[in-house]
Amino acid sequence: MNRRTFTKSLALSAATVGLGGVPAIARKPAPQFSITMDDFHWHNAVKLTPTERNQAILDTLHANSIKAALFVIGRNIDSDEGKQLLAPWDKAGHMIGNHTYSHRNYNASATVIEEYQQDILRAESLLKDFPRFRKYFRFPLLKEGDTAAKRDVMRTFLERNGYRNGHVTIDNSDWAIDQRLTARLKKDAAADVKPYRDFYMEHVWMRAQYYDALARRVLGRTVKHTVLVHFNLLNGLFLGDLIAMFKSKGWQPIDAEEAFRDPVFTAKPKVLPAGESIVWSLAKGKRAIAKSLRYPAEDGEYEMARMNKLGL
Numbered sequence: 001m002n003r004r005t006f007t008k009s010l011a012l013s014a015a016t017v018g019l020g021g022v023p024a025i026a027r028k029p030a031p032q033f034s035i036t037m038d039d040f041h042w043h044n045a046v047k048l049t050p051t052e053r054n055q056a057i058l059d060t061l062h063a064n065s066i067k068a069a070l071f072v073i074g075r076n077i078d079s080d081e082g083k084q085l086l087a088p089w090d091k092a093g094h095m096i097g098n099h100t101y102s103h104r105n106y107n108a109s110a111t112v113i114e115e116y117q118q119d120i121l122r123a124e125s126l127l128k129d130f131p132r133f134r135k136y137f138r139f140p141l142l143k144e145g146d147t148a149a150k151r152d153v154m155r156t157f158l159e160r161n162g163y164r165n166g167h168v169t170i171d172n173s174d175w176a177i178d179q180r181l182t183a184r185l186k187k188d189a190a191a192d193v194k195p196y197r198d199f200y201m202e203h204v205w206m207r208a209q210y211y212d213a214l215a216r217r218v219l220g221r222t223v224k225h226t227v228l229v230h231f232n233l234l235n236g237l238f239l240g241d242l243i244a245m246f247k248s249k250g251w252q253p254i255d256a257e258e259a260f261r262d263p264v265f266t267a268k269p270k271v272l273p274a275g276e277s278i279v280w281s282l283a284k285g286k287r288a289i290a291k292s293l294r295y296p297a298e299d300g301e302y303e304m305a306r307m308n309k310l311g312l
């Protein structure tokens with residue numbers, strides 16, 4: 001064995017067999033994921049009443065010993081019923097974040113920045129008395145600004161008001177699947193929901209692998225993931241299956257507040273349009289990778305062909 005082949009065989013054995021003969025692959029840190037749920041739209045509930053959906057999601061999180069983050073649209077708790085639905089989240093120890101009062105797209109050309117800022121503060125006035133409220137702000141549709149001026153003025157505003165960006169790492173289109181599911185159940189209350197469940201699992205797993213691989217490519221490591229899901233019927237029925245799916249792939253569930261301690265969430269990439277997944281945004285700032293990115297990073301449109309094919 002010459003020096004080169006000897007070195008190569010050493011490198012190979014180091015790569016395939018770790019300390020104590022444990023295969024290195026088994027020691028690779030498992031990706032960690034947290035559940036971050038948006039909107040808290042509870043009106044117009046189908047199949048499950050608002051209270052039943054709320055309870056189903058809370059029960060699932062409790063059964064998995066997970067503390068999630070709930071990014072609430074202020075308008076949805078500007079009533080006694082809304083506040084009563086939010087109270088058990090607070091009591092169960094989930095983190096509550098700000099998702100504006102009226103859920104407007106910040107990138108819209110009609111945006112008046114001062115009005116948008118008032119909309120954030122209006123949500124805060126409704127949320128601040130819940131003890132589990134934390135100053136994390138999530139942009140509706142993950143749109144953080146389409147010009148440098150809009151992006152930077154809002155970053156300064158949020159900092160001055162003590163907010164951190166409640167970024168998503170694993171973006172997806174659960175809402176589009178929920179729209180199809182809800183439409184089907186409105187037409188036929190006895191429709192089979194399993195195909196929607198199966199596609200939901202397939203879709204989120206595909207997006208999770210994509211964003212985890214992108215994080216490793218951009219940062220050289222995995223991150224503590226924040227999976228975006230919505231407070232909808234799909235999750236009222238299948239959030240437990242989603243968590244079980246991640247676990248079955250070797251991913252470890254963690255609390256959302258723990259996930260947000262990852263330094264990736266303090267990054268402020270100077271890219272345009274700003275927003276989307278923080279992983280996408282960091283990748284957008286790398287010239288060699290930026291070309292391969294689509295915009296928007298996620299959209300129901302991308303899933304239409306597959307959903308049509310599956311008859312959803």
Ligand SMILES: [Zn+2]
Nearest residue numbers: 038039140141
């Ligand atoms: Zn939203």
